[in-house]
Amino acid sequence: MHVIYGGTFDPVHHGHLRLAIELCDRLGVDRVHLLPCHIPPHRGDTGASAAQRLRLLSLAVAGEPRLVVDDRELRRGGASYTADTLRHLRRELGPETPLAMVVGTDAFAGFYRWREWVEIPALAHIVVVRRPGPGLTPDSAPARLLAERRVGSPQALHEVPAGRILELNPPWLDISATGIRERIAAGRSPRYLLPDAVWSEIRQLGLYGACPEGNF
Numbered sequence: 001m002h003v004i005y006g007g008t009f010d011p012v013h014h015g016h017l018r019l020a021i022e023l024c025d026r027l028g029v030d031r032v033h034l035l036p037c038h039i040p041p042h043r044g045d046t047g048a049s050a051a052q053r054l055r056l057l058s059l060a061v062a063g064e065p066r067l068v069v070d071d072r073e074l075r076r077g078g079a080s081y082t083a084d085t086l087r088h089l090r091r092e093l094g095p096e097t098p099l100a101m102v103v104g105t106d107a108f109a110g111f112y113r114w115r116e117w118v119e120i121p122a123l124a125h126i127v128v129v130r131r132p133g134p135g136l137t138p139d140s141a142p143a144r145l146l147a148e149r150r151v152g153s154p155q156a157l158h159e160v161p162a163g164r165i166l167e168l169n170p171p172w173l174d175i176s177a178t179g180i181r182e183r184i185a186a187g188r189s190p191r192y193l194l195p196d197a198v199w200s201e202i203r204q205l206g207l208y209g210a211c212p213e214g215n216f
């Protein structure tokens with residue numbers, strides 16, 4: 001099974017990385033593909049560029065064969081829609097290989113606003129990772145989709161190529177990229193919230209307002 005886990009990763013942190021390892025274990029796969037997405041221009045001013053986010057991700061997964069970076073959405077440039085990305089992957093993998101995309105409950109709650117969302121279950125399974133906070137609104141489109149397609153075990157995802165939804169409730173580290181960016185901008189250290197190699201590169205590049213000599 002091919003598993004993709006998308007996000008802005010601005011910057012990648014231990015919450016993302018720990019979840020990716022949990023996914024390998026719980027889904028019974030050898031690797032998870034981290035897929036950084038394009039950031040809309042209105043967010044670009046405070047964050048890192050696509051090339052910088054990619055560099056930070058590569059440093060974060062160095063030496064960990066289970067975590068693989070897939071830079072297809074950044075290479076394509078411009079807005080990328082999940083349905084298009086899944087179609088490309090489906091062409092590469094062929095019709096039989098199970099394909100799963102991971103989303104947090106918050107993203108899944110707004111799923112029906114994604115472009116061509118009705119096409120997505122035909123292309124991939126969805127793994128919904130429970131985040132603290134409000135769950136799905138009862139009787140909303142995502143809640144109905146979940147009720148129709150929910151499976152009880154990861155094994156069920158390996159049996160067919162697409163169309164099933166699995167909910168997972170892995171331990172959640174209380175770390176967010178927003179919190180890390182704010183901390184750095186305020187001159188405080190984000191150490192131990194993200195890999196040291198990532199933090200040192202952030203300082204080197206002066207990202208998020210970091211100053212190469214400070215923020216320890």
Ligand code: ATP
Pocket residue numbers: 006007008009010014015016019102103104105107131172173174175176177178179
């Ligand atoms: P931001 O604070 O900039 O919104 P973020 O830390 O939430 O960023 P994203 O890159 O937006 O990170 O998230 C990518 C994916 O990682 C999403 O599916 C999100 O639900 C998940 N995620 C975010 N934070 C954590 C965490 N602490 N543990 C596990 N998964 C997380």
